Amino acid sequence: MKRVMVVEDSDSMRAYIVGALEGIMVDVVEASTGFEALKQIPHNPVDLVVTDINMPDINGLELIHFLKQHPHTRNIPIIVISTERSQEDQERAMEMGAVDYLVKPFNIETFRAKVNQLLEGTENDQNG
């Protein structure tokens, strides 16, 4: 089963995202900070990361930077979920390596569709 990591410091938002993922057949790993995500990934390799931007210690953009720098994690697709609506923020996240950017609050069905699409992509990569 594919594994998705949700990185979000807000308990309620994390619960919401995890709840949304319950409709898909995936294992969900939760992290409340960027550092916690970095700590967990070596123990629980993941197929997709869904991360908030504004978090304590390291923020979502720094997390993307860390993951994209490292050869073992640079191919993990990352979806950013943020309150920031500006085009600049979205472009910055995409430039750093995010594959998608959703603005809170978002439609659950849209989110699930994107996750499914990206997980299928990782499957194809592995098969290919």
Added chain:
Amino acid sequence: MAEWPNQGDVMGLIGRLEDLPVSDIIQIVYLSRRTGVLEIKKRNNIFRIYFIKGGLVFAEKNVHLGIDELLLSTNKEIDPAFIQQAQAVHAAMPERSMGDILLEMNVCSPADLAKTIYAQIQELAYEILQDEEGEFSFDLRDRLTSTDIGYSPDKLFKQSGIPPDKILTRSGEIGIIKEIRDTLVRGKEAFKAGAQVAPVTMTEHPEEEGPAVETVPAPEPPVEIEAAVEELPPRQPAHTILVERETALIPTDIDIHFRPKDESPKLFGKFSLLSKEGEQVTDLGYNLCILEGDPLLRVTLKRIFSKGGFKVYHYNQTQTYLSKVRELLEAGEPSVLVLGISNTLQAREIESALRDIQGMQDSQPPTVVIHPGLDPRQHHTSYLSGADLVMVRPDLTTMSVKASEEVLNTFVEDVLIAVQRYIQRLPEFTERQKFHDIAAKERLNRSLTLLKNLIFELANPEDKTQVGLMTLRMAAEYLERAVILLVKDEHFVGIGGFGLTGDDVPMNLRVRNTVIPEKEESIFSQVSSTLKPHRGKLRRTKWNEYFLNQLGKIFPNEVVLIPVVARGKLIGVLYGDNAEFKRPIGNTDGLEIFLSQAGYAFEDVIHSIRWKGVS
């Protein structure tokens, strides 16, 4: 002086609005920084106003309306589907308030939520202030949580809530405008009915009736709510319900019924602003011991000195005060004393107390005495008794509510400035400050910046051969001794380390000759099976003893072992201790985070190591 009753921890009070108008109750609660719920029964309606530390945080009429329902009913731009999603999260996490969930999910902005709450309080305040007949009860609480009121006020408002003068003033304005509007509507209806009515202008005579071309809408609440409230100059409306009254600050001649929680109403006494006896407020730096009979001054001293970093104890009885001062001085805790004198009789008692304090433990804590008058002879006596500073109590009796609050705040801030300057010159303060600076510097050294930089370095492919050194460099921030062992062919093999060994053989050399079988019982096999850090003592096993002996002749009280993992597989273990000075091992979160990233790099390093002594 009337007082809040002392019986029980949680008290309430009840009374009639004819005796104490709502605007006065709200101001009193605000000035005394009380937390609780004011319930008002009038015209078959029940209103509730929620206060946190004197600030208004919520209001409701008859039924409890959730923040989500309120938001949905007042803000048409919000998608009900998102509200439903927030409700589902709230159902799963009832311990979180709906307001917090709505904000975290970005269903609405803090400004939108603040505007909605402000408007709700405003609307009901206007209704409550319409007439002054009815009953009230104030349920004093230790605290109101975000789940009690539906949101976290500190996320929306600069203070604990909305200062009542903003609401009361605004309600006054709304009241006037509504009166004008009603008048105009009546005029319009009369005009339609064909009545002959003389035209009037909408100025200072709202009671006059006249025809209207169009109605005047009620003003919208400020958009930036608290920011706007704080930054705008105070309004000076022509008509307000709360006017600055040239009366005494606290009503002393009104009987109010106090009711302990869960007891039937009962007469206890009169009403004032007294805080709980001996209440401890904060836990910072110096202690401040206040002996003051005037509750308003005492509360203001407590509030402002708490913000100034003092741990405040406040009393109105000399003996209990002296007992606390003695306890603090005997414990060697740095303390500042403030003693208030309100009359000649009390002056003798205070001077006697001062002399007692001077005799305690040869201690001479900085002491401020507040006198009721300007008589230099009385001041002189206080100085002779041991006071370091004498100040004159401000006379608030002829001032308006607002002016008296300002004067009181200014006076207490002056006391704070004088005390701060005094203690900054004390030798022990300088020493404490030095210690504080060193500790802060140490914390800074372990800051996230270092961690981030090292993780960045670690991820750089060119630096992979340096991963062992970088790990030890990071470990040196947390531990007096540390060694790294990597897993190779079912053995833990030492690759490097640092720290005192107790002899001439350096740690680096010692650890490179250390090999422990992975399957044999040891602390390493335990970490290997759990993949979790271990902190504590070492069990006495053959391989644990072997390992400690390998490190030298110094033995630790406490050890920490952190696994290095990559892709779910154990790559190695970092061992550390503070054997040299036997200090307890502090928080190693940063080190653990670093090691979590080091796993991949170590994985590559393993293949390039020339193994020595593996058997």
